[in-house]
Amino acid sequence: MADLSVNVAGVQFKNPVIPASGCFGYGREYERFYPLSRLGGISVKGTTRFERMGNEGPRVAETPSGMLNSVGLQNGGVEKFLSYELPNLKTKGTRIIANIAGSTVEESGELASMLNGSGVDMIELNISCPNVKQGGAAFGTDCTVAGQVTKAVRDATDIPLMVKLSPNVTSITDIAKSVEANGADAVSLINTLLGMRIDIKTRRPVLKNNVGGLSGPAVFPVAVRMVWQVANAVKIPVVGMGGIASAEDAVEMMMAGASAVQVGAAIFADPFAPVKIIDGLEKWCDENGVERLSDIVGTVQPW
Amino acid sequence: MYTQGKYPIIAKKAIAKGMFDLTVLCPDVASEAVPGQFVQIAAEGFFLRRPISICDIDKDNGTLRLVFEVRGKGTEKLSELNVGQNIDMIAPLGKGFKVLSGKKAICVGGGIGTPPMLSISKLYGKNATAISGFRTAALAILQDDFKAAGVTPILCTDDGTAGVKGFVTDALKAEIEKEKPDIIYACGPMVMLKGVAAIAEQNGIECQVSLEQRMACGVGACLVCVCRTVRDGKEIFSHVCKDGPVFDSKEVAFGG
Numbered sequence: 232m233a234d235l236s237v238n239v240a241g242v243q244f245k246n247p248v249i250p251a252s253g254c255f256g257y258g259r260e261y262e263r264f265y266p267l268s269r270l271g272g273i274s275v276k277g278t279t280r281f282e283r284m285g286n287e288g289p290r291v292a293e294t295p296s297g298m299l300n301s302v303g304l305q306n307g308g309v310e311k312f313l314s315y316e317l318p319n320l321k322t323k324g325t326r327i328i329a330n331i332a333g334s335t336v337e338e339s340g341e342l343a344s345m346l347n348g349s350g351v352d353m354i355e356l357n358i359s360c361p362n363v364k365q366g367g368a369a370f371g372t373d374c375t376v377a378g379q380v381t382k383a384v385r386d387a388t389d390i391p392l393m394v395k396l397s398p399n400v401t402s403i404t405d406i407a408k409s410v411e412a413n414g415a416d417a418v419s420l421i422n423t424l425l426g427m428r429i430d431i432k433t434r435r436p437v438l439k440n441n442v443g444g445l446s447g448p449a450v451f452p453v454a455v456r457m458v459w460q461v462a463n464a465v466k467i468p469v470v471g472m473g474g475i476a477s478a479e480d481a482v483e484m485m486m487a488g489a490s491a492v493q494v495g496a497a498i499f500a501d502p503f504a505p506v507k508i509i510d511g512l513e514k515w516c517d518e519n520g521v522e523r524l525s526d527i528v529g530t531v532q533p534w
Numbered sequence: 535m536y537t538q539g540k541y542p543i544i545a546k547k548a549i550a551k552g553m554f555d556l557t558v559l560c561p562d563v564a565s566e567a568v569p570g571q572f573v574q575i576a577a578e579g580f581f582l583r584r585p586i587s588i589c590d591i592d593k594d595n596g597t598l599r600l601v602f603e604v605r606g607k608g609t610e611k612l613s614e615l616n617v618g619q620n621i622d623m624i625a626p627l628g629k630g631f632k633v634l635s636g637k638k639a640i641c642v643g644g645g646i647g648t649p650p651m652l653s654i655s656k657l658y659g660k661n662a663t664a665i666s667g668f669r670t671a672a673l674a675i676l677q678d679d680f681k682a683a684g685v686t687p688i689l690c691t692d693d694g695t696a697g698v699k700g701f702v703t704d705a706l707k708a709e710i711e712k713e714k715p716d717i718i719y720a721c722g723p724m725v726m727l728k729g730v731a732a733i734a735e736q737n738g739i740e741c742q743v744s745l746e747q748r749m750a751c752g753v754g755a756c757l758v759c760v761c762r763t764v765r766d767g768k769e770i771f772s773h774v775c776k777d778g779p780v781f782d783s784k785e786v787a788f789g790g
Contacts (some may be wrong), residue, residue, distance in 0.1 A: 256755035263536045284771050289748045291758035293582045302757050447581050499750040
């Protein structure tokens with residue numbers, strides 16, 4: 232049986248499959264389908280300093296091979312995460328990645344310091360949410376600001392720090408290099424691509440927020456390209472996500488340079504997607520004589 | 535636990551224009567399901583599942599009855615499924631209706647909001663009245679099913695082509711005047727639900743409404759299917775799939 236374990240910035244994962252932030256809550260719902268211990272880790276719902284209501288509905292629109300969402304970081308705030316969600320998650324036998332989103336540079340640092348000593352395995356700093364007015368993508372689309380917010384979090388904590396990047400930029404490699412230079416231990420990408428749908432009967436956008444983030448298999452080739460480019464531009468590990476729906480997709484993403492993968496929208500179509508991908512990776516390794524899955528990371532041979 | 539699986543369709547009927555009635559053999563789901571819950575069905579070639587309310591539950595035969603309307607290309611695809619084919623379903627989902635045993639209920643359904651009224655009204659039998667409203671006679675469904683369950687059906691159409699001409703809210707007021715029920719159940723367009731909730735409140739009757747919203751996960755993780763509700767005097771966004779689809783009408787902020 233192949234070794235599926237991977238190491239990302241010093242954090243050991245039993246397998247490389249991690250449900251992506253915003254697609255898995257805090258695990259409570261999907262625990263009613265399978266034990267969370269099957270998963271490499273969980274990237275929890277984006278957590279802010281204070282409770283957030285999120286955006287007006289409708290917040291979802293279907294697209295060819297994917298969907299748009301405009302949730303707007305609805306969450307109970309970091310204190311509820313620490314007192315209610317984290318104690319439960321810590322009993323589940325999987326790695327916990329705390330996804331945090333500050334509305335200012337200072338607040339991002341404050342959020343990170345509040346996680347010190349909490350027992351989370353990793354921080355995923357969200358500088359790429361397209362659905363909020365403050366912070367979010369405003370941080371992730373400017374090299375200087377992306378560096379500043381990364382540094383503020385780095386200075387506030389020694390917890391391994393992964394920065395989640397936006398694809399809605401001219402050069403994602405420049406952003407990646409900036410967060411690397413400012414102390415990021417890893418990067419994860421891609422967050423959703425900004426999109427829009429219009430109901431032609433009402434001439435109104437389907438989403439009440441007018442625009443939203445595109446995810447699902449539709450974005451997979453974009454994600455593979457960006458992961459490949461970033462993996463070639465930085466020395467820190469890359470966690471790949473964007474449209475992964477099968478074990479073959481995960482293999483492809485890892486060959487592009489991802490040390491681990493996150494699975495998001497595919498879970499909505501099939502709640503069992505993460506565990507099917509894990510089982511499929513094991514089978515793929517066995518069929519292809521791969522003893523250690525991490526050996527395939529970045530092995531694509533470009534023309 | 536939630537169940538996801540492929541279940542055989544054992545009966546299919548076209549019951550009105552664009553309305554389909556599927557019976558699905560799924561003993562594990564049927565044994566768990568309660569009136570007011572829903573299922574998430576995969577439509578081949580479409581990324582997201584379609585939430586469909588449970589119309590009827592037959593625990594003895596291990597079946598669910600799902601009545602849906604073709605609204606777009608996804609539900610059109612579902613309407614092409616035939617007897618013998620499997621349906622990919624996550625079920626049962628959401629919170630069902632509160633049941634007051636041995637009491638009197640009025641169940642109000644508007645259009646495609648009518649199907650969930652069948653399973654809940656059946657629990658009350660002769661102690662239930664089912665008021666259903668449709669735009670026109672060709673869209674009227676389930677009236678014989680209510681009768682067969684001993685429920686008193688009252689059919690309303692907007693154009694008067696069948697039953698009483700007028701809105702379900704008018705019929706509801708008339709029924710309450712005849713005999714006040716202990717509880718009102720309602721499912722249908724928001725404007726109808728708002729009217730039903732107001733009538734219930736004026737008459738001091740408990741009222742449960744079933745809401746609809748565009749969904750993705752169906753289990754409460756993705757947070758897209760929001761509705762405005764009131765908790766501790768403050769408006770918040772609740773989620774139809776997990777906090778609902780059934781809410782006490784006093785919790786719902788109908789707005790304007």
